[in-house]
Amino acid sequence: MYMAYLSSHTDRLPDHKELYQFLVACQQASLEKGCTQIASISVPIPRVDPLAVLQILGGTQSFQFYLEKRKENEAILAIDATIYAELEGINRFQHAKTVIHNYLKDTWIWLQQNQTISFSGPHFFCFFTFFALNQPSPFRAATIFLPRWQVAFRENSGTVVANVQVDPHVNIKRLLQDLYNQIAEIKFSEHKPSSLTRINCSPFIPPKSINTEAFKSAVVAALNFIDANEFSKIVLANAVDIFSHQPFNLVHSLDNLRQRHPDCYIFCASNGKGQNFLGASPERLISIRDHLLVTDALAGSAPRGRTASEDAEFGDRLLGSEKEQREHQFVLDFITQRLSELGLIPQYLPAPQLLKLSNIQHLWTPIQAQLFTNVHPLDIVAQLHPTPAVAGVPTQIAQEQIRRYETFDRSLYAAPLGWIDYQGNCEFIVGIRSALIDSNPSSLNHDNTYRARLYAGAGIVAGSDPDKELAEIQLKLQALLKALL
Numbered sequence: 001m002y003m004a005y006l007s008s009h010t011d012r013l014p015d016h017k018e019l020y021q022f023l024v025a026c027q028q029a030s031l032e033k034g035c036t037q038i039a040s041i042s043v044p045i046p047r048v049d050p051l052a053v054l055q056i057l058g059g060t061q062s063f064q065f066y067l068e069k070r071k072e073n074e075a076i077l078a079i080d081a082t083i084y085a086e087l088e089g090i091n092r093f094q095h096a097k098t099v100i101h102n103y104l105k106d107t108w109i110w111l112q113q114n115q116t117i118s119f120s121g122p123h124f125f126c127f128f129t130f131f132a133l134n135q136p137s138p139f140r141a142a143t144i145f146l147p148r149w150q151v152a153f154r155e156n157s158g159t160v161v162a163n164v165q166v167d168p169h170v171n172i173k174r175l176l177q178d179l180y181n182q183i184a185e186i187k188f189s190e191h192k193p194s195s196l197t198r199i200n201c202s203p204f205i206p207p208k209s210i211n212t213e214a215f216k217s218a219v220v221a222a223l224n225f226i227d228a229n230e231f232s233k234i235v236l237a238n239a240v241d242i243f244s245h246q247p248f249n250l251v252h253s254l255d256n257l258r259q260r261h262p263d264c265y266i267f268c269a270s271n272g273k274g275q276n277f278l279g280a281s282p283e284r285l286i287s288i289r290d291h292l293l294v295t296d297a298l299a300g301s302a303p304r305g306r307t308a309s310e311d312a313e314f315g316d317r318l319l320g321s322e323k324e325q326r327e328h329q330f331v332l333d334f335i336t337q338r339l340s341e342l343g344l345i346p347q348y349l350p351a352p353q354l355l356k357l358s359n360i361q362h363l364w365t366p367i368q369a370q371l372f373t374n375v376h377p378l379d380i381v382a383q384l385h386p387t388p389a390v391a392g393v394p395t396q397i398a399q400e401q402i403r404r405y406e407t408f409d410r411s412l413y414a415a416p417l418g419w420i421d422y423q424g425n426c427e428f429i430v431g432i433r434s435a436l437i438d439s440n441p442s443s444l445n446h447d448n449t450y451r452a453r454l455y456a457g458a459g460i461v462a463g464s465d466p467d468k469e470l471a472e473i474q475l476k477l478q479a480l481l482k483a484l485l
């Protein structure tokens with residue numbers, strides 16, 4: 001499927017001569033096959049902060065992806081696309097799978113022997129909109145790209161992956177020199193002046209508050225349908241716009257988010273046209289490492305208490321609530337059934353536990369399954385998205401009702417975002433607690449302001465109280481707002 005080359009050289013920087021020969025071999029293959037080849041070169045480096053690299057190498061005109069989980073001490077950043085595909089339509093997951101498969105056929109992988117470095121080899125970054133049949137949105141239904149630069153760390157070891165196109169006309173010597181120069185720049189990125197410590201003092205215009213009455217009426221209407229057995233659960237979201245006279249500072253917002261939400265996945269997907277979708281999501285859709293699949297059933301919420309005893313009381317009440325347990329059970333049943341349909345055997349504890357985040361706590365059941373069969377990560381994503389944690393039960397009806405009640409486009413909100421590597425390892429999160437920020441000067445509003453749109457939702461089941469659901473989404477939105485300001 002792909003060609004792997006293991007260098008005998010185990011030093012940190014690849015040997016110039018060996019790498020030169022590897023690239024010459026790629027060029028030869030390109031000549032023989034009559035098509036461009038991709039060389040994917042992985043180099044271990046000391047750990048660097050991906051946000052410092054984003055600050056230096058990132059731009060508004062390139063695809064980008066960032067995912068960091070502080071609790072697990074790992075992060076990955078992808079900048080610029082060596083190759084990419086943007087897809088539409090209901091078969092987007094299947095098409096994305098074919099795209100990746102075809103790219104890998106022409107990919108040559110350079111790895112350094114004796115070093116099982118984390119995040120080495122080519123990784124494909126993917127983001128999908130919530131709805132397959134997308135309304136006009138800054139993001140297409142599916143975006144897949146192999147980055148020019150990938151910078152990652154797990155614990156104390158860092159990795160750079162460079163993916164380059166090699167055709168018969170490429171000057172290999174110059175290509176190699178550029179690679180060495182760029183790797184050196186990445187390695188020293190943290191020593192460059194950075195705005196990570198800068199206080200963002202953009203003069204924000206007070207946010208347009210949620211149309212609280214419209215949200216509550218949607219909840220009441222949904223409850224009537226639930227009573228009439230039209231459906232059992234729906235997740236209704238709301239969007240709030242904030243405006244600024246200055247462009248939003250992406251790196252600063254991400255840095256803020258990771259400090260405020262160390263237990264969440266901090267993420268950002270950029271479409272290369274100045275639009276960035278970022279957030280702090282607690283929800284993993286799937287991760288696969290060495291054939292072990294892990295996914296989360298996450299639904300049912302309560303605020304954190306102001307004191308330890310209040311917090312414990314809220315937690316106990318959440319665990320003991322029949323309504324919250326039911327809301328959670330819909331998600332668990334759906335995920336386990338969908339995994340079983342793929343021939344997998346999901347394993348999980350009989351009762352949910354509490355996932356305590358900085359501003360909110362949830363009912364959480366982590367689920368594991370061993371992948372014995374050759375099931376592709378995107379087959380699992382297609383099977384699981386959207387779970388009842390973000391859509392409802394039954395899925396199809398809930399999605400139709402969401403379209404009816406929500407007056408804004410979900411775009412990447414509550415959608416799968418992540419990466420897949422060449423060996424079938426992957427990590428996909430669910431893009432909740434998120435915001436779409438526009439840094440493109442050409443999309444300034446008529447009053448010369450930039451817009452950020454913040455999204456959050458809540459699950460509605462029989463017994464939901466419209467006021468409490470509103471309070472829940474306000475709590476979620478507040479956490480985001482603080483990070484952007």
Ligand SMILES: C=C(O[C@H]1C=CC=C(C(=O)O)[C@@H]1O)C(=O)O
Nearest residue numbers: 299300301389432456457458459
């Ligand atoms: C849909 C969202 O959260 C979901 C995930 C966890 C708990 C949820 C809840 O309790 O309603 C939601 O199902 C969101 O934050 O926008």
